[in-house]
Amino acid sequence: MTSGPDAWMVRAEGVHKSFGRLEVLKxxxxxxxxxxxxxxxxxxGSGKSTFLRCINHxxxxxxxxxxxxxELVGYRxxxxxxxxxxxxxxxxxxxxxxxxxxxxxxFPHLKVVDNVTIGPRQVKGEDQVSAxxxxxxxxxxxxxxxxxxxxxNQLSGGQQQRVAIARALAMEPKLMLFDExxxxxxxxxxxxxxxxxxxxxxxxxxxxxxxxxxxxAREVADTVVFMDAGVVVEAGEPAxxxxxxxxxxxxxxxxxxx
Amino acid sequence: xxxxxENEPDLGxxxxxxxxxxxxxxxxGSTGPTPTATPPDEPIRAVPVRHPGRWVSAxxxxxxxxxxxxxxxxxxxxxxxxxxxxxxxxxxxQYFFSQPVLRGLxxxxxxxxxxxxxxxxxxxxxxxxxxSPNPLLSGASWVYIWFFRGTPxxxxxxxxxxxxxxxxxxxLGVPFGPAFVHLDANSIITPFFAAALGLSLNxxxxxxxxxxxxxxSVDEGQTEAAQSIGLSRLKxxxxxxxxxxxxxxxxxxxxxxxxxxxxxxxxxxxxxxxxLYSVQLIYARTYQTIPLLIVASLWYLxxxxxxxVGQFFIERRYSKGAAxxxxxxxxxxxxxxxxxxxxxxxxxxxDPPDAIATMPREWR
Numbered sequence: 001m002t003s004g005p006d007a008w009m010v011r012a013e014g015v016h017k018s019f020g021r022l023e024v025l026k027x028x029x030x031x032x033x034x035x036x037x038x039x040x041x042x043x044x045g046s047g048k049s050t051f052l053r054c055i056n057h058x059x060x061x062x063x064x065x066x067x068x069x070x071e072l073v074g075y076r077x078x079x080x081x082x083x084x085x086x087x088x089x090x091x092x093x094x095x096x097x098x099x100x101x102x103x104x105x106x107f108p109h110l111k112v113v114d115n116v117t118i119g120p121r122q123v124k125g126e127d128q129v130s131a132x133x134x135x136x137x138x139x140x141x142x143x144x145x146x147x148x149x150x151x152x153n154q155l156s157g158g159q160q161q162r163v164a165i166a167r168a169l170a171m172e173p174k175l176m177l178f179d180e181x182x183x184x185x186x187x188x189x190x191x192x193x194x195x196x197x198x199x200x201x202x203x204x205x206x207x208x209x210x211x212x213x214x215x216x217a218r219e220v221a222d223t224v225v226f227m228d229a230g231v232v233v234e235a236g237e238p239a240x241x242x243x244x245x246x247x248x249x250x251x252x253x254x255x256x257x258x
Numbered sequence: 259x260x261x262x263x264e265n266e267p268d269l270g271x272x273x274x275x276x277x278x279x280x281x282x283x284x285x286x287g288s289t290g291p292t293p294t295a296t297p298p299d300e301p302i303r304a305v306p307v308r309h310p311g312r313w314v315s316a317x318x319x320x321x322x323x324x325x326x327x328x329x330x331x332x333x334x335x336x337x338x339x340x341x342x343x344x345x346x347x348x349x350x351x352q353y354f355f356s357q358p359v360l361r362g363l364x365x366x367x368x369x370x371x372x373x374x375x376x377x378x379x380x381x382x383x384x385x386x387x388x389x390s391p392n393p394l395l396s397g398a399s400w401v402y403i404w405f406f407r408g409t410p411x412x413x414x415x416x417x418x419x420x421x422x423x424x425x426x427x428x429x430l431g432v433p434f435g436p437a438f439v440h441l442d443a444n445s446i447i448t449p450f451f452a453a454a455l456g457l458s459l460n461x462x463x464x465x466x467x468x469x470x471x472x473x474x475s476v477d478e479g480q481t482e483a484a485q486s487i488g489l490s491r492l493k494x495x496x497x498x499x500x501x502x503x504x505x506x507x508x509x510x511x512x513x514x515x516x517x518x519x520x521x522x523x524x525x526x527x528x529x530x531x532x533x534l535y536s537v538q539l540i541y542a543r544t545y546q547t548i549p550l551l552i553v554a555s556l557w558y559l560x561x562x563x564x565x566x567v568g569q570f571f572i573e574r575r576y577s578k579g580a581a582x583x584x585x586x587x588x589x590x591x592x593x594x595x596x597x598x599x600x601x602x603x604x605x606x607x608x609d610p611p612d613a614i615a616t617m618p619r620e621w622r
Contacts (some may be wrong), residue, residue, distance in 0.1 A: 066621055091488045098486070105477075122489055
């Protein structure tokens with residue numbers, strides 16, 4: 001590990017990403033300290049989710065550099081030259097980064113417990129007993145110990161999302177990415193998921209959260225970043241960005257969502 | 259936890275409230291039932307809609323079935339001066355379990371099993387190749403499917419059967435270099451081998467498209483979720499995508515198996531004594547063409563029925579965690595439509611969780 005002087009869990013420098021001719025990210029600079037919670041807010045189409053997906057290399061970046069825990073994402077640098085990582089190496093990187101999706105994406109053909117243990121067992125080669133034990137612990141933590149042998153579609157959306165969080169945590173990641181984790185939930189189910197996320201943040205997990213839950217951002221985030229049209233417009237402490245935005249664009253956005 | 263207030267504010271209104279604040283039924287409260295009247299708390303007992311058309315068609319069908327039964331079983335015909343049953347069921351019975359027929363049936367089953375096993379394996383490989391980001395693999399798969407779907411399977415069988423005409427000697431060695439093993443094509447490519455090879459290669463092309471359809475039907479999010487926990491491409495395919503694709507793959511594959519059972523009769527043209535060719539050999543001698551074709555057809559029907567039962571159980575196995583309720587069985591549907599029987603409660607014979615229990619909670 002080449003963490004060296006930079007004590008950042010995530011660092012982005014001039015990250016660009018285009019889909020065809022559409023430039024979605026136009027030079028993102030960001031940094032997250034270990035244990036910090038960063039909330040990405042902004043209108044849809046602003047590039048928040050794309051940026052999140054770049055961090056665990058679900059999307060390849062076109063320009064700039066992206067480091068997680070001091071290591072380049074998707075590439076290896078020798079001198080000035082970049083070498084693309086192969087499938088196995090990319091998987092090893094991803095195994096250290098948990099991700100929670102808007103649509104949960106649980107594996108519907110597997111029971112809850114198998115959804116949680118599939119990662120540790122198949123990626124880390126953990127044995128069934130200890131993986132199941134961990135699954136029990138994690139499911140208890142998200143309040144779903146009794147659903148261990150249910151199938152995902154027997155659960156409500158909020159329960160599914162909490163299983164998805166447990167599935168990500170089972171890999172013992174050093175960073176968690178949340179892509180609008182509550183946007184697909186009934187309003188009354190949002191609270192449970194946010195409670196679990198709040199607990200994670202309290203335990204010192206480094207988190208990057210794309211969200212529209214301004215209350216959560218205000219309460220839990222160390223930094224709030226407002227993105228629009230592929231650039232970071234404004235970033236800072238939640239109280240400052242949310243209560244006293246400096247830019248017109250931020251003001252306009254917040255006036256609509258707050 | 260919940261953000262919904264524990265107690266709804268009491269509005270002091272009896273009926274359901276509409277947007278304008280008026281209470282349902284309050285406009286003509288003088289006539290009709292009062293809005294506060296609760297409906298009787300008992301199961302609805304209404305006269306069901308009559309379906310006279312169903313009874314008429316049932317009667318017509320009955321007459322047709324009677325006619326069919328009569329001609330099949332009771333009618334007799336004068337052949338060469340003596341009366342005998344039209345379909346010569348005695349001959350059918352005589353040959354049904356005869357040695358040559360059973361041997362032919364075994365060959366048919368072997369051909370079907372080999373061709374389907376090889377075809378499915380080949381199909382999965384071709385489908386994965388076709389979806390691969392590697393343009394060479396994807397292109398090769400495309401060409402294969404184009405060629406084998408584009409030529410008649412009968413021609414393919416004849417081609418493999420006659421391969422020794424093109425290549426009397428098969429050699430194994432360095433391309434354009436020295437050869438290590440020489441083999442006589444005629445001794446390797448037996449009729450059975452040619453038939454099995456031809457049917458397998460042809461089936462591979464069709465199975466490839468079925469498997470590909472299954473794979474692309476699985477939501478992209480599943481692949482992303484699998485990748486996000488660090489599963490490799492191969493494991494993602496094997497543990498996450500293919501098991502879910504199976505639900506879509508199985509019904510058409512069942513179709514293919516049944517189709518293959520009967521397509522294997524084409525092997526008779528390359529002198530494989532499978533079921534059809536066995537009975538042909540017999541009736542060429544005895545001239546009892548129709549009864550022996552009935553023997554073969556009844557065996558095809560019997561095997562198809564067994565395969566359909568097998569498909570039912572395989573489908574059930576792969577429908578774990580699926581939200582869609584299974585289609586009711588034919589008997590249940592007839593009962594429901596004609597006799598107005600209540601839909602049966604899910605039978606307790608170890609069926610997977612019934613439709614209600616597997617529905618997403620919000621739908622219940």
